[in-house]
Amino acid sequence: MxxxxxxxxxxxxxxxxxxxxxxxxxxxxxQRGEASEGVHTYRAEIIRSEYGVPHIYGATDPDVAFGVAIAQSEDDFFTLQDVIAMSRGRYGAIAGEDGAAVDFVYHLLDARGTAERHYDSLPKDTRALLEAYAAGLNQYAEDNPDELKLANLFPVNGKDIAAGFALRQPFFFGLNNVIQPLVSGEPLRREFGPDIPGFPRDANGEVIGPDFDGEPADAAHYTPFGEDGVLNGSNAFAVSPEKSGGPTTLISNSHQPLTGGVAWYEMTVESEEGWHFTGANFPGSPYPFLGHNRHLGWTNTVNRPDMVDIYKLEMDESGTRYMLDGEWRDLESKTVTLPVKIGPVTLPIRREVHRSVHGPVIINDNGAFAIRYGGIDRIEQLDAYYRLNKTTTLEEWQAQIARMAIPSTNFIYADEAGNIAYVYNAAIPDRPEEVEANWRGVLPGNRSDLIWEGAVDYAEIPKLINPSSGWLYNANNEPYTAAGAVDDIDPESISPILGVELKQTNRSRRAWKLLSEAEVLDRENLKRIKYDTAYEREGYVAELWDAVEAHDPGADAELAESRELMLSWDFTADNEGPADALALLMIRDFMSAEYQNKEYPDVEEMLREEINHLKTHFGRIDPPMSELLRLRHGDVDLPLDGGSDTLRASTTWRVEDDGRLRLVHGDSFIQWVEWRAGDRVRSQSIQPFGAAISRPDSPHHTDQMELFVNHQLKPVHFWREDAIANASRRYVVESN
Missing domain, CATH: 1.20.5 (Single alpha-helices involved in coiled-coils or other helix-helix interfaces)
Known part of the structure; x- marks a missing residue:
């Protein structure tokens, strides 16, 4: 015993x-991170507006970057820590299995190695900006140890910031939709619809794309969708003074998650070195990604070019070597440790990551597959965004875009001189046209002539400068509808090897129609267009309504009632019709199916599912849509209008326990900019929640919500005297 x-x-x-x-x-x-070498001192003034939005002022640009880090940490250090953990391969220690998946990609893409190889080649002033931003994060962490999620996450340095960019940038053009199916061994999603010029077809004219074994299959590449299958989107508009009857107008209407690592954070930055810009960034960046300075501005929308090529490697029996041009080469392999938090413990999970000369390699039951993507092993976007902030003319701005340093996203531009422009920006791989290959399929990995270098020239990508229509827009649609029938780009003028998408969104169809019909695009008409809640009966909307009309409910009275309600819908998500709630629930899955080239859902199954949801939670199938769709944050709960893929975008929601749909992705940062002849630039903006996004005790946690749901904007205090005059708080931050 x-x-x-x-x-x-x-x-x-x-x-x-x-x-x-x-x-x-x-x-x-x-291990503990490392701060930047050398002794640096920084000093910035933070002027908080009546809505808590920071205007950050400093003598030098690095002073301002230090202040940006402090201001955003004060408002959302919770999210900033997640971003830093991602940039150091430690997110699994915070977010468990989902975080470990991000850490695996961090190692797979060699984000840290990319930053370390190229950091010193960045211009000195850009590196100084990144180091100052890191110093601000470090100081906030040191001063607020009770807020830390992980031990030894700080200090960080400029290379950590750069590694975060190297990790996250490829996800904007859908690299995750290649990695995920390759890791799981599932079929790859087809990238384009069947109307793409030059896409290989079988004897019956059907589009083909090789699967893992090189045989025809219904998959080829990727699409930039979130996990719920909904397109990551945005709207953007630019109008010339001739068409507006007054100012040159730029409307930025981004659709991003409302919280988290790619949620917009609004700020104005100003230094005595000439950096003066207002707009928004993502956590982990020292400068805004979109917005305006005194002279010009731009906004972005996600585009979907063919940015990724996949190669099937020919491996030897040992699985450690691959064939290239008749010679065996060693596969680079290393074992990494992924932290996976499960309850109170963090498990160390070991995984192997591989690389070939093509790029990252994923091995599954179907073989070994290498990935090569636009912008691979490059971090020049860190410098390009900074330079864009300080451009003053269209020529300077285009020179920065022409570097092809920013891997993807459309740009819509406007300036004080009355210029407007649209650039289908993408560092599209410079694939050799003389080489015979199916670039839309899985390529043979044993040929070096298929391994391209760099991006195509700026001259090759679609763009429009000052169209005669006087307006430009993009709503995540193909670049061939952008300025009206007279000015739109001819698809035949663009090489099919670029892989430019041929897709429309409902937002695009509505924008093109409404902009084309308007004789004058003044503020009133532009606001009507921006907040439009209607659907065109085209594409997936037509497919849904045709299916509803054709459906025979038989003797099922409940199905018959819901079918008739759907057929009575007025094709708007404006909270006014009895069918709006049911239509809102029905339409999104059809939209997702079209964008992903999947089969449309079964209408009867969908009707039964949505009838059950509405009756369970509302006791009826026709509740007001405003009772169903909600903007919720903190203690505030407000009704919303708009639907998935309307210009007033309520794109993605989470079903709450009470059956309501809480918006999590859609209209987010909106900025309306005007340049009038002889006047200084003026702008307004709005966010869905408030500046202090993760601070429930702050008065600025939810103070923009009422304005947001009512289609209202707040003033942007771009000019220093305005910022001071409207300050709710003004203080100085200095490095220790």
């Missing part, structure tokens, strides 16, 4: 030691 008791204590102690080890190993294994 004594031996048993002693053995029990031994086992208990062993278990306790194991538990402590699993609960504490990760920060020691990860």
């Amino acid at each position: 004594i031996w048993i008791k002693r053995g029990g204590w031994t086992l208990l102690v062993s278990l306790l030691v194991a538990f402590i080890a699993l609960a504490t190993w990760e920060p020691f294994f990860a």
Whole structure:
């Protein structure tokens, strides 16, 4: 008995030691980060507006970048820590299995190696900006240890910031939709619709795309969708003074998640070195990505060019070498440790990552596949965004875009001189046209002539400068509808090897129609267009209504009632019709199916599912849509209009326990900019929640919500004297 008791204590102690080890190993294994070398001092003034939006002022650009880090940490240090953890391969220690998946991609893409290889080649002033931003994060972490999620996450340095860019940028053009199916061994999504010029076809004219074994299959590449299958989108408009009857107008209407690592954060930055810009960034950036300065501005929308090529490698029996041009080469392989938080412990999970000369390699049951993508092994976007902030003319601005340093996203531009422009920006791979290959399929990995270098020239990508229509727009549609029938780009003028998408969105159809019909695009008409809630009966909308009309409910009275309600819908998501709620629930899955080239859902199954949802939570199938769709944050709960893929975008929602749909992705940062002849630039903006996004105790946690739901904007205090005059708080931050 004594031996048993002693053995029990031994086992208990062993278990306790194991538990402590699993609960504490990760920060020691990860090791403490390193601050930048040298002694630097920074000083910035932060002027908070009546809505808490920071105007950050400093003598130098690095002073301002330091202030940006402090201001955003004050408002959302919760999210900033997630972003920094991603940039150091430690997100799994915060977010568990989902975070570990991000960490795996971090190692797979060699984000850290990319930053370390190229960081020193960035211009000195850009590096100084990144180092100052890192210093601001470090200081906030040091001053607020009670807010830290992970031990040894700080200090960080400029290379950490650069590694975060290298990791996250490819996800904007859908690299995740290649990695995920390759890791799981599932079929790849087809990238384009069947009308793409030059897409290979079989004897019956059907589009083909090789699967893993090189045989025809219904998949070829990727699409830039979130996990719920909904397109990551935005709207953008630019209008010349001749067409507006007054100012040159730029409307930025981004659709992003409302919270998290790619949610917009609004700010104005100003230094005595000439940096003066207002707009928004994502957590982890020292400068805005879109907005305006005194002279010009731009906004972005996601585009979907063919940015990724996949190669099937020919491996030897050992699985450690691959064939290239008749010679065996060693596959680069290394084992990485992924931290996976499960409850109170963090498990160390070991995984192998591989690389070939093509790029990252994923091995699954179907073989070994290498990935090469636009912007691979480059971090010049860190410099390009900074330079764009400081451009003053269309020529300077185009020179920065022409570097092809920013891997993707459309740009819509306007300036004080009355110029407007649209650029289908993408660092599209410079694929050799003389080489015979199916670039839309899985390529043979044993030929070096299929391994391209760099991006196509700026001259090759679609663009429009100052169209005669006087307006430009993009709503995540093909670039061939942008300025009206007279000015739109001819698809035949663009090489099919670029892989430019041929897709329309309902937002595009509505924008093109409404902009074309308007004789004058003054503020009133532009506001009507921007907040439009209607659907055109085309594409997936037509498919849904044709299916509803054709459906025979038989003797099922409930189905018959819901069918008639759907057929009575007025094709608007404006909260006014009895069918709006049911249509809102029905339409999104049809939209997702069209954009992903999947089969449309079964109408009867969908009707039954949505009838059940509405009756369970509302007791009827025709509740007001405003009771169903809600903007919720903190203690505020407000009704919303708009639907998936309307210009007033309520794109993605989460079903709450009470059956309401809480918006999580859609209209987010909106900015309306005007340049009038002889006047200084003026702008207004709005966010769905407030500046202090993750600070429930702040008065600026939810103070923009009422304006947002009522289609109202707040003033942007771009000019320093305006910022001071409207300040709710004004203070100085300095480095320790």
